[in-house]
Amino acid sequence: MTREPQATVIAGVTVDTRHWIGGERVASAETFADISPIDGSVLGEIARGTAMETAAAVAAAKAAFPGWAATSRAERARILHAIADGVEKRLEDLAIVETCDNGALLRSHRRGVMPRVAHNFRFFADWLLTLEHEDFETRGHANHVSWDPAGPCVLITPWNAPLMLATWKVAPALAAGDTVVLKPAEWSPLTASLLADIAAEAGLPAGVLNVVQGYGSEIGDALTSHPEVRRISFTGSVPTAKRISASAAANLTPLSLELGGKSPLLVFADADLDLAVNLAVEQYDNAGQVCLAGTRLLVEETVAEEFTRRFVEKARALKQGDPRDEATDIGPNIHPRQLEKIDGFVQRALAGGARTVIGGHRNDDLGGQYYAPTLLTDVTQNSEIVQEEVFGPVLTLQTFTTEEEAVRLANGTRFGLAAIVATGDPERAERVSGQLVAGTVWINCFFVRDLQAPFGGSRQSGVGREGGTWSFDFYCDVKNTVTAPNGWKNHG
Numbered sequence: 145m146t147r148e149p150q151a152t153v154i155a156g157v158t159v160d161t162r163h164w165i166g167g168e169r170v171a172s173a174e175t176f177a178d179i180s181p182i183d184g185s186v187l188g189e190i191a192r193g194t195a196m197e198t199a200a201a202v203a204a205a206k207a208a209f210p211g212w213a214a215t216s217r218a219e220r221a222r223i224l225h226a227i228a229d230g231v232e233k234r235l236e237d238l239a240i241v242e243t244c245d246n247g248a249l250l251r252s253h254r255r256g257v258m259p260r261v262a263h264n265f266r267f268f269a270d271w272l273l274t275l276e277h278e279d280f281e282t283r284g285h286a287n288h289v290s291w292d293p294a295g296p297c298v299l300i301t302p303w304n305a306p307l308m309l310a311t312w313k314v315a316p317a318l319a320a321g322d323t324v325v326l327k328p329a330e331w332s333p334l335t336a337s338l339l340a341d342i343a344a345e346a347g348l349p350a351g352v353l354n355v356v357q358g359y360g361s362e363i364g365d366a367l368t369s370h371p372e373v374r375r376i377s378f379t380g381s382v383p384t385a386k387r388i389s390a391s392a393a394a395n396l397t398p399l400s401l402e403l404g405g406k407s408p409l410l411v412f413a414d415a416d417l418d419l420a421v422n423l424a425v426e427q428y429d430n431a432g433q434v435c436l437a438g439t440r441l442l443v444e445e446t447v448a449e450e451f452t453r454r455f456v457e458k459a460r461a462l463k464q465g466d467p468r469d470e471a472t473d474i475g476p477n478i479h480p481r482q483l484e485k486i487d488g489f490v491q492r493a494l495a496g497g498a499r500t501v502i503g504g505h506r507n508d509d510l511g512g513q514y515y516a517p518t519l520l521t522d523v524t525q526n527s528e529i530v531q532e533e534v535f536g537p538v539l540t541l542q543t544f545t546t547e548e549e550a551v552r553l554a555n556g557t558r559f560g561l562a563a564i565v566a567t568g569d570p571e572r573a574e575r576v577s578g579q580l581v582a583g584t585v586w587i588n589c590f591f592v593r594d595l596q597a598p599f600g601g602s603r604q605s606g607v608g609r610e611g612g613t614w615s616f617d618f619y620c621d622v623k624n625t626v627t628a629p630n631g632w633k634n635h636g
C-alpha cells in the first residue's frame with residue numbers, strides 16, 4: 145500500500161481520496177486518516193470536507209439538474225446499465241477495497257454485496273421504464289399522473305454496508321432524473337470514490353453525481369439545511385436522524401430516514417428447530433453490524449433448552465478472523481470506538497444480572513477490533529441490552545409461554561424495522577405477522593430482499609419507504625395533470 149495526498153493504493157487498486165465535484169477531483173486543505181478495522185493500519189488520508197466543498201457540490205448538482213432531468217428515460221436507463229457494467233467489471237477491486245475499509249467478509253462482497261450493487265442500478269433503470277399510472281377520468285376531465293424529477297438530492301450513508309446502501313439511494317435518484325450529492329461515512333469512504341470513477345466512465349454527465357468526503361458532524365448541517373436541496377435520504381442512527389430532521393425543517397425538505405433496529409426473532413415450539421437455530425446464528429453476519437438483525441431471540445419456553453444447546457454448538461463452530469480469508473465467518477467490528485461501545489453494553493448487562501451463554505468479551509488475540517459472538521440470557525424486557533441497538537455480535541435470549549406474550553415482547557421497544565418468525569403453523573404465521581410492528585416480517589427466512597418491495601422502518605426505525613415505486617414516489621415530484629373535456633377550445 146502506498147499513500148499520497150491525493151490517492152491511495154489498496155491491494156493494487158488506486159483510490160482517489162479527494163472529493164468528486166462537478167466532474168472534477170477537488171482537494172480540501174485538511175485530510176483525515178481512514179483506518180482499516182482488520183489491523184488498524186492507515187488506508188489513506190481522505191479529504192476533510194468543509195462548508196465550502198459542500199456548497200460547491202450542491203451548486204454543481206443544481207447546475208447539472210436541468211440537463212439530466214431533460215434527458216429521456218431511455219437514455220438515463222442506458223447510462224445506469226452502463227454504470228452496472230462498470231461495477232461488474234471492477235467487482236474484484238470494489239470487493240477488496242470495501243473489505244479493507246469496513247472489515248466485512250471478502251467472500252460476501254464478491255458473491256453477494258457487489259453483484260447487488262450492480263443490480264441496484266439495473267433494477268431502477270428497468271423499473272423507471274415501467275413506471276406509469278393508468279389515466280382516469282373525472283366528469284369527462286382526463287387525469288394524468290407523472291413522476292417529475294425533483295432536483296438535487298443529498299444522500300447520507302453509514303459504514304456497515306457502504307456501497308450497497310449508497311447505491312440503493314443513488315440508483316433510484318439518478319433514474320428519477322435527480323442529481324446527487326453523496327456523503328459516505330467517514331469510517332468507510334473509499335468505494336464511493338470508486339463509484340464516481342465508474343459513473344464518469346459510464347458517461348454520466350459532470351455534476352449529476354457528486355461525492356463529498358468528511359465528518360458528518362462537520363459538514364452534515366451545511367448539506368441538510370441547504371435551501372437548494374430537494375430531497376434528503378439518510379441511512380444511519382436515530383440521534384443523527386433527529387439532528388437531520390431539525391436541520392431539514394428550515395426548508396421543509398422531504399426526508400427518507402432508514403434507521404436502527406432491535407428486531408425480534410420469534411421461535412415457536414412448532415418451528416423446525418434446526419431452521420430456527422440457523423436463522424439465529426445468521427444474526428451474527430457482518431459481525432452483528434446489520435440494521436435488520438434479529439438480535440432479540442424470543443423462544444417458547446418448552447423448546448428453549450434444546451434451542452440453546454443447538455445454538456451454542458453452531459455458534460461455537462463459527463470462525464472469527466481476517467475477513468479476507470475465505471474460511472472466515474465473522475470479521476472485525478468497524479472501529480475501536482465501536483468495539484468499546486459493544487463491550488460497554490455487554491458489561492453493563494452482566495453487571496445488571498444478565499448471564500453469558502457464549503462470548504461476552506473482546507477477542508484481542510486476533511489483532512484487530514474483534515468481539516466474540518455473544519449470547520446473553522437472564523435479561524429483562526426493560527433493560528438497556530434489550531431496548532438499545534448494540535450493533536455488534538451480541539444477541540439476547542428471552543423465553544415466552546404464550547403467543548400473546550411473544551407478540552408483546554416483540555413489539556416492546558421503540559424500534560420497528562424487521563421481525564423474523566420461526567413457526568411450522570401457517571395460521572399462526574399470519575396471525576402473528578399481522579400484529580408485529582415492523583417494516584419487514586420474514587417467516588422462516590431472513591434477508592430475502594426484492595428491490596420492488598417497500599423497505600423502511602416503523603416507529604423510530606424510520607420515516608417513509610423506499611424500493612420499487614416507493615423510491616420514485618420519494619425522489620420525484622409526483623404530479624397530476626387534469627385536462628378539461630374541451631380543453632383545446634378558445635374559451636375567450
Ligand code: NAD
Pocket residue numbers: 300301302303304309327328329330358359360361363364365368379380381382384385387388402403404405434435436533535561601605606
Ligand atoms: P451515524 O448516524 O453515526 O452516521 C451515518 C451517516 O451520517 C455518516 O455518513 C455520518 O457522517 C453522517 N452524519 C453524522 N452526523 C451528521 C449530521 N449532523 N448531519 C448529517 N449527517 C451526519 O450512523 P452509523 O454509525 O454510521 O451507522 C449505524 C446506524 O445505521 C445503525 O443505527 C444502523 O441500524 C443504521 N442502519 C440502518 C439501516 C436501514 O436501512 N434502516 C441500514 C444500515 C444501517
